[in-house]
Amino acid sequence: MRGSSGIGAVTRSTLRQQIAEALRDEVLAGRLQPGQEFTVKEIAEQYGVSATPVREALVDLSAQGLLDADQHRGFRVHEYSADDFRGMIEARSLVTDGMFHALAGGHGGFQWFDDARTAAAVAVVRRRGEEARRAAVAGDLTVLIGYDLRFWRELSTLFGNPYLVDFLHRLQVQGWVCAVQHLRRLPDLRGELWSGHTDLVDALTRRDLKAARAILAGYSAHSLALIERLAAG
Template identity: 80%
Template sequence: MPGPRGTGAVTRSTLRQQIADALRDEVLAGRLQPGQEFTVKEIAEQYGVSATPVREALVDLSAQGLLDADQHRGFRVHEYSLDDFRGIVEARGLVVDGMFHAIGDGRLSRLRSGEARATAALAGVRRRGEEAQRAAGAGDLTVLIGYDLRFWRELSALFGNPYLSDFLHRLRVQSWVCAVQHLRRIRELRGVLWCGHTELVDALSRRDTAAARAIIDAYNAHSLALIERLGAG
């Protein structure tokens, strides 16, 4: 008996996403360096898969700004400049400020099932923040990036706008890709990385948008100062 229609397409789509996620993690881990070149064939052989899902995954990552496509030479990891990082931080700040504006309008309290659901959801986000803070305190950059991305993904999802959530996630991945090339050069990261996740959630739980904005302003200033200092050598 034939299987359900579309199974092959779903499998390929899942594989495509898995490859894209794996390559993104390779870039964030610093194992794929800015400017490093590779071909579809090389990645397909590395993961033991066919070329089609690999090509689709690489095109997806190019659309997200993580790779550059060269029609004749394959792909290379995008090289972000300090000016790029400044622009990304400014953009993510504007998106987050829009989220805080929604809180002021009472949109968060009207989330789906109402106030109780929003409070429970924020508690879950806070747990992600606690893990991120532990990783930051330990100087574990790889673990921090994973929990930080989940933290912001889940926090932005509370506002019920998937376009905003996807855009912020893309900006945060790009900012980490830009920052990681500098941060990986530091032997000891304890006490260097931002760890205000739970403080931010607590401010949002109180609907204290002024405090939340102050936390984000301090975070952005910290990020810019750190990466500009490292980028200057």
């Protein structure tokens, strides 16, 4: 009986995560618009599952700031403003700058990419960056978001602090949720999207902290200027 109960718990937990990821992707794809409302029943019927894992998934997404819960009307996609996006950029910049300071002092899991194991992991991150760069240049927003989220998560993972990884990943997801509502209105995104992923990895690999900071500052300035321009119409 214990084993059966454990399997059931794992299955439900996995389903809960799958539903949360699927709904997050719906928001990032623009199929669920900011302010759009829905109920647990509607989502359960859409995916052909019971209400319990759906409710848990929606609560998880609410905790991540992607949904707003209304006791009487269900859930709705959170509406971020340009000011919200500015706050996300500032928070990300402060955290990553602190990370770079730690790297300069020889702290964290990077160890300046000196050991073979870390170097191999960095090579994987760089490949993610290459895919993100190609998608950005081509203006393929859907592909870019997928690779960009993996790039930043894997890059921050190298630092060796899981709390840092989770925080930065949440900021990156929220930033994209805020950005896509504006970016998907543009008919052609070629030349609009930041594509400096591999430049950042290369700067870190050659221990050029000044260049890495400049690249990150450029990324923040580019992203903020683009979203503020689009939000202003």
